Amino acid sequence: MISYSLPNERPNDFSRVIPVVRDIIESVKARGDNALYQLTEKLDKVKINNIKVSEEELKTQASKLDPKVKQAIDVAYEQLKAFHEMLVPPNIGGGYQGISFGVVWRSIEKIGIYVPSGKYSYPSTLLMAGIPAKVAKVKEIYVASPPNQEGSVNPALAYVAIKLGVNDVYKVGGAQAIAALAYGTESVRKVYKIVGPGNVYVQAAKFLVSNVVGIDGIEGPTELVIIADETAKPEHVVLDMKAQAEHGPDTYIVLLSNDDELLKKVEEKIMDDKKIYYIIKTKNIDEAIEIANKIAPEHLSLYVKDAHTLMDKIVNAGAISLGNTPPAIIDYVAGPNHILPTNGWARIRGGVTVYDFIKPTMYANVRDINKQLLEASISLANYEGFVIHGKSIGARYE
Structure with a gap:
């Protein structure tokens, strides 16, 4: 389905789940592990024997992973690590009028990573959150993710957890996992900050616990804005749009272009798709950039000539794909994070980096x-x- 105009406001069902999520959080606070066992059986339809994954179970599950997937994880790990190592800020100091001063960076001591799971598992999300945390030298890293149908942890997730050297992995998902990380239970360690994507229940839980624990943001659904000119290949544009549509029915996908031929060819290829795509004809690329900055999308694709130059005009975007770069590659191996701000949060913050796991401590010495x-x-x-x-x-x- 195609819409030729943008909605006045994005639909948001966040508020409708708040009462349910609040009850879940209060249950976990009051009953700890018992609540986690019961909620996992009720909501995930899985009965688990233990919340914390033992070292033996982690190794057993990791050993089941396809060697090709292991290699893919290893390759992605090194690329993402190189990106985040580039971002580590130096301690700096100076002085003025008899006062020496400066900033030293200190790691957050304990963080929790939420990794969603359902029909599929997402080891890439643990890489995206865990690698910058490790580069930032976070001492304690805890991971929560829903159990699979066998009541265990996904093999790829287990392999990444071992590779990262995380402290513990918990077989708990949903709002109850966020509550457990925020307040602690008999099995789950209380952390100082929680990062990671998830469904509307997870995001509502992050919002409700943000008065006692740090969070990376309220994320989802996925967003993609493509700005394209006559240099863009229609078949690539369509693939990029449909790729992001895989994230779910609420994905927000916008194509902005001043090229009639491109718009026509894209329309022909997506006309019968049930997903809603917004296709907007603009006067020129500058108008497209103006619209994109107002949307402040999670993913922005600058599929235009002189993309590097035009990037300077983009002030609100989570991650930018330049030229013929597919936005999907940022989801896996390019280097930038796929845990990105949505719902306009790109106006005030960026994606997860080492900066999410360190904090500046300022000092002064008056002589x-x-x-x-x-x-x-x-x-x-x-x-x-x-x-x-x-x-x-x-x-x-x-």
């Missing part, structure tokens, strides 16, 4: 302070009514 700076400090303290602040400063330097 021979400039007199004018000293007087300014005392005057401001007195003006704000903090007289003892002023005395504390004056007692050392006047």
